[in-house]
Amino acid sequence: MNQEASLTGLSSIRWSATNHIGELILNRPPSNEMNAVFFEELDRLLPYATTRKDLLGIIVSGAGRHFSSGMALDELLKNITVSEISDHPGDKKDHVLLQNYRSFLRLKATPIPVVAAIRGVCLGSAFELALLCHFRICTPEAVFGLPETTFNLMPGLGGIRRMSELAGKAHAIELILHGNTFSAEEALAMNLVDAIVPKNELHETAASFIRKISENYRKEKRPLYLTRYLRHHGTAEDTTL
Amino acid sequence: METIGNITWEIKEAIGVLSLGPPPGNLLADPVFVPSETLIQWTSDPSLKGIMVHGKGRHFSAGADLECLTRMAASEERTAERMNDGKKILSHLEALPVPVVAAIQGVCFGGGLEIALACKIRLCAENALFAFPEVNHRVLPGLGGTVRLQQTVSPAAALTMILGGDTINAEEALRVGLVDRIFPREKLFSAGIALLQKMTRNRQPEVIHAVMNALRHSSTMTEEEAMREETRMFCKLAKKESERRSSEQS
Numbered sequence: 001m002n003q004e005a006s007l008t009g010l011s012s013i014r015w016s017a018t019n020h021i022g023e024l025i026l027n028r029p030p031s032n033e034m035n036a037v038f039f040e041e042l043d044r045l046l047p048y049a050t051t052r053k054d055l056l057g058i059i060v061s062g063a064g065r066h067f068s069s070g071m072a073l074d075e076l077l078k079n080i081t082v083s084e085i086s087d088h089p090g091d092k093k094d095h096v097l098l099q100n101y102r103s104f105l106r107l108k109a110t111p112i113p114v115v116a117a118i119r120g121v122c123l124g125s126a127f128e129l130a131l132l133c134h135f136r137i138c139t140p141e142a143v144f145g146l147p148e149t150t151f152n153l154m155p156g157l158g159g160i161r162r163m164s165e166l167a168g169k170a171h172a173i174e175l176i177l178h179g180n181t182f183s184a185e186e187a188l189a190m191n192l193v194d195a196i197v198p199k200n201e202l203h204e205t206a207a208s209f210i211r212k213i214s215e216n217y218r219k220e221k222r223p224l225y226l227t228r229y230l231r232h233h234g235t236a237e238d239t240t241l
Numbered sequence: 242m243e244t245i246g247n248i249t250w251e252i253k254e255a256i257g258v259l260s261l262g263p264p265p266g267n268l269l270a271d272p273v274f275v276p277s278e279t280l281i282q283w284t285s286d287p288s289l290k291g292i293m294v295h296g297k298g299r300h301f302s303a304g305a306d307l308e309c310l311t312r313m314a315a316s317e318e319r320t321a322e323r324m325n326d327g328k329k330i331l332s333h334l335e336a337l338p339v340p341v342v343a344a345i346q347g348v349c350f351g352g353g354l355e356i357a358l359a360c361k362i363r364l365c366a367e368n369a370l371f372a373f374p375e376v377n378h379r380v381l382p383g384l385g386g387t388v389r390l391q392q393t394v395s396p397a398a399a400l401t402m403i404l405g406g407d408t409i410n411a412e413e414a415l416r417v418g419l420v421d422r423i424f425p426r427e428k429l430f431s432a433g434i435a436l437l438q439k440m441t442r443n444r445q446p447e448v449i450h451a452v453m454n455a456l457r458h459s460s461t462m463t464e465e466e467a468m469r470e471e472t473r474m475f476c477k478l479a480k481k482e483s484e485r486r487s488s489e490q491s
Contacts, residue, residue, distance in 0.1 A: 077483040080476060098472045105468070149444055152482045154451045156475030161459035161467065169456065170362040170421035173340050176452050177440035 007045070012038035014063065015045055020214075021207055022049055022058040026126070029064035034125050035072035036079070039100045046103055050110040057113040057210030059203070060133055062120070067142070070124025073151065100125075101157050108132040113213050117206040118142045119199060123181070128159035131166070136193040137206050138184050144192065145181035166191050243283065248275045249297075250283045255290040256437050257283065261356070264298030268306040269352045271313070272327025272384060280330055284337055290441035290449055292337065293433045294360055295344040296353070301369070304351025307378065324383045327352075331359040331384055336457060338450035340440060344433035345369045346426050350408075355382060358389035361456075363419065364433050365411050366426040371419060372408040392460075394418050451478055 007015060012035065014025040024045070026032040049058065062068050094102070107114055107129070116130040118138035123145050130136050146155045146163070154160070155176060164172035167190040175182065187193040197205045242251040247262035247270075261267040261274070284292070296302050314320050334341060334356070343357040346366035354371055357363055373382045373390070381387060382403065390399040398417040401407055414420045424432045441449055451474040458467040 077479060077486060080479040080483050095472055095476070097475060098469065101468050101472060149448050149452060152445060152448055153478050154448060154455065154475055156471055158468065160452060160455045160471070164456055164459060168418065172456065173361055174436070174440060177340065177444060177449060
């Protein structure tokens with residue numbers, strides 16, 4: 001898909017590229033709730049954004065005070081269908097939730113670093129999105145959680161798997177079944193975020209981190225970085241930069 | 242309360258408590274420490290939301306009863322059969338779709354540690370001691386413990402325990418990630434029950450099962466398969482919740 005078609009009429013997402021860093025901003029303030037439109041736009045944007053050859057990395061963040069409160073639950077429950085999901089990719093059109101899941105995985109398989117810069121609340125599907133980014137940096141006031149089970153649901157976009165990889169099974173089970181929120185400090189202690197920085201330094205920290213990694217690339221440390229990266233994050237779709 | 246051999250089982254408020262015996266050492270006379278069909282029957286109660294495994298008295302379990310093991314080992318074929326049956330029991334415990342918590346005090350050696358490693362969450366008392374002493378008897382942990390330990394702690398820490406036969410205390414176990422939390426001895430049991438209650442009290446069994454199955458799939462399935470299965474389970478729960486909400490409104 002060419003650039004114009006990918007970027008025409010984005011409303012729930014703001015996308016820009018400045019100084020070789022892509023900015024993906026969840027843009028439905030104040031809570032940046034992730035509705036069907038958001039996922040449709042993400043699906044449209046990512047094939048373009050994640051394969052641009054001129055970018056060093058991508059920062060994912062939320063417009064305003066919060067990262068995102070997660071999925072628009074009422075809309076989701078109203079439209080839910082339990083259509084048969086086949087066991088073979090490509091058999092028929094994927095269930096819409098499977099498409100959403102694939103979008104998140106596409107972010108994870110991006111061959112340049114994707115950093116989530118998190119302020120305020122980061123809950124449910126939004127936390128799952130952050131967990132599928134390669135790095136998470138947050139402010140001291142950030143609040144995290146996977147509260148799905150408190151609504152008789154489950155995290156459905158890879159959060160269970162990612163959380164147990166990062167924090168271990170015991171923490172994952174406890175946090176997911178209890179469904180409670182937790183602080184930036186607690187998230188750091190459980191390896192669910194990589195760094196806590198003051199609010200006014202959040203964006204610059206994410207950007208300088210991306211620049212530093214790309215510097216390592218240029219100093220021919222790239223093979224090492226890519227090997228490590230692929231081991232931790234599965235096979236990238238396109239590893240030739 | 243149900244008893245078979247030295248093992249007892251009781252469900253209280255949807256939490257099953259599996260108690261290892263006989264005290265003081267809770268030695269396991271056989272790799273099949275509880276008959277497979279009994280464990281399956283006990284754990285298939287549809288109201289069950291979580292399980293706690295602990296030892297009767299002051300210890301979790303000192304592991305295999307060496308006398309019984311030596312007798313059994315006279316026949317290589319018989320040993321292999323019993324070990325494989327023992328592995329099936331631990332695999333069953335590990336694959337259950339409800340959280341299984343081990344509450345460990347005193348010694349947790351050999352077969353005892355194998356059982357603890359098949360649990361998803363390990364809590365221990367300040368006086369807990371952990372070891373795979375098998376190497377001192379010129380054998381190795383035989384119920385999957387070598388694999389489970391490496392998945393739980395770093396390869397270096399696993400080798401130190403398996404090859405060195407070293408005993409480690411609660412603090413060291415927490416540091417290497419073998420246990421998840423330490424409690425004072427007198428509070429351990431109630432802390433384990435409280436943790437299970439906190440996680441499961443307001444949850445429907447099908448929600449617990451879906452979460453635990455998704456977690457298990459992340460180590461037994463490819464990402465693609467696990468993803469499809471997760472979406473399937475999510476849709477089922479969402480459909481049910483959607484129906485519940487509309488029936489509440491009407």
